[in-house]
Amino acid sequence: MSKRQAFLESVCKENVKDFLHFIQLHNKVEPFDVEEVVQEMSRDQKRALWGQLAVLLRDILLELPLDRWEAGVKVKSAANPESLQVSLYTVLVLEDVDTYSALLEIAHMLHGLYVLMFDQVSQEPLQCHIHILFIDWWTKGLKEKEKFGRTAFLVSLQKSLTLKKPGIEIQRVWSLRDVLMSLDYTSEDNRQIIDLLLKCFQHPVFIRHDEGKRFLVYIFSWNVSFIRIIQGTIKDQLAVFSKSTTTHITEIYFRAWKKASGDFVEKIESSCIQDFMQNAIFLHRASPVLSKVRQILSYFHTKKDSHTVDKMLCNLYRPILWTALSVPNFEVRANATWLFTEAFPVHDPDQSSQSLDEEVQEQLDKPYFATLVFIWSE
Known part of the structure; x- marks a missing residue:
């Protein structure tokens, strides 16, 4: 069996340990490159991968009680959030395919999860992976990009104003600037974003940062x-x-x-x-x-x-x-x-x-x- 096929078959709850093993090999660079393997998959294999990832994600979320996610508790179990994090990494290597409904389903599940954790915006790997996913989703112009782009934009705004070293998040805010033009200024749903935008004009670090200044001009x-x-x-x-x-x-x-x-x-x-x-x-x-x-x-x-x-x-x-x-x-x-x-x-x-x-x-x-x-x- 080829490594590509073995990797594909590992994307399920029963073989999650094998899946984690492949990701660990990827993180060591050699001898298995997840991104390269996924890019070389056929269109049908990619669709199968996204479908299996959606099932794996659903199984993981069902095993973790909702109140544990809402409380922001780090769950230690056989199907722990680490498997979700590595699932996210493989999602990021999406190429142009005709159909990615299963991938869209994954994005919606993660968005619901992210909303539950939203009051605890942090640099935890789980949140960072979801955040990067939504940034890529907007950048690639995928279906319903406005929804996921808005969330990525909002989180980057929050981080840029709260982190001690906000440089990367300010750069992300600038890269997501066009999200702002898709938002309705008069909508109460965007009141939080408006408040954050005004705080940017009060934040000396934001004002002095090159991308920060460019973004404030853009506003x-x-x-x-x-x-x-x-x-x-x-x-x-x-x-x-x-x-x-x-x-x-x-x-x-x-x-x-x-x-x-x-x-x-x-x-x-x-x-x-x-x-x-x-x-x-x-x-x-x-x-x-x-x-x-x-x-x-x-x-x-x-x-x-x-x-x-x-x-x-x-x-x-x-x-x-x-x-x-x-x-x-x-x-x-x-x-x-x-x-x-x-x-x-x-x-x-x-x-x-x-x-x-x-x-x-x-x-x-x-x-x-x-x-x-x-x-x-x-």
């Missing part, structure tokens, strides 16, 4: 209404953010704005950038947040050599800045003057050269600079 394109919620979450954290973290946050805003279009770019400009402009004008000068708001706006000011940035700043400052420069309140005038000098000249780059020169001269002739001298002399 701005999920739903227009969510942008305002993101802005509120970040503003609530500015007081505790370090200068370095604020720099990363600023880059996220800028990249999100550059990538946005249509309603999304308008929302980012009005609910985020212009909101910071208004805060920079009206915050008390003793506020611990003012320096962070100014840091964010200064970053945009340094990008004024870009035509699109210069025009955006002009459009957003015009409705608020000139009025603030002449109000009776001294602090408001002082804040507005700081903005004016930082962003100077505030002009529309689409104007003709003559009109642009006239507008700049008009700003120089107005009493804004006299106000500035007065402020610094105080």
Whole structure:
């Protein structure tokens, strides 16, 4: 009997020890490579394998009382969770086949099991194997990928915010980013995911990680209404953010704005950038947040050599800045003057050269600079 046939016949409750032996040989690399053997199987053999795995998994789950799984207890028995883990490994080598209904049945059983263990998300091998299975399921675009992809995305989000070294999970979140676009923002079923997404904007490690930043930029394109919620979450954290973290946050805003279009770019400009402009004008000068708001706006000011940035700043400052420069309140005038000098000249780059020169001269002739001298002399 060939090893391939022997392996196939071992996938059952009666021969589970032989099955484990094959997996142990695989883990030693030689002389048996499970992935290679499965890839070389015929289509009928693969279908038989998935069917036998489904039966084996069902037998294992039936032997383990439901309350033991719910309690997260490690069961020690002849059919222990280790056999489930190795079953999962063989599932991961799925190739393109016409029919994999038995494999889909396995995925559904594991999903039900995973939901029971969900409150105890951990790095235990059993959970990790199921997690990887669902990631691969989404990546390969298999049937009902939205269901399994959502679970994988949710678990990776949770792990990225709780593990001491979340780098791998942050990378997985980024790789699963398109799952987000398959979710309904208005559905209560996704409330937990929304809460986790907002926590990502509060997590310094996530904010500083390359894939983490790319993902946070991506979130701005999920739903227009969510942008305002993101802005509120970040503003609530500015007081505790370090200068370095604020720099990363600023880059996220800028990249999100550059990538946005249509309603999304308008929302980012009005609910985020212009909101910071208004805060920079009206915050008390003793506020611990003012320096962070100014840091964010200064970053945009340094990008004024870009035509699109210069025009955006002009459009957003015009409705608020000139009025603030002449109000009776001294602090408001002082804040507005700081903005004016930082962003100077505030002009529309689409104007003709003559009109642009006239507008700049008009700003120089107005009493804004006299106000500035007065402020610094105080």
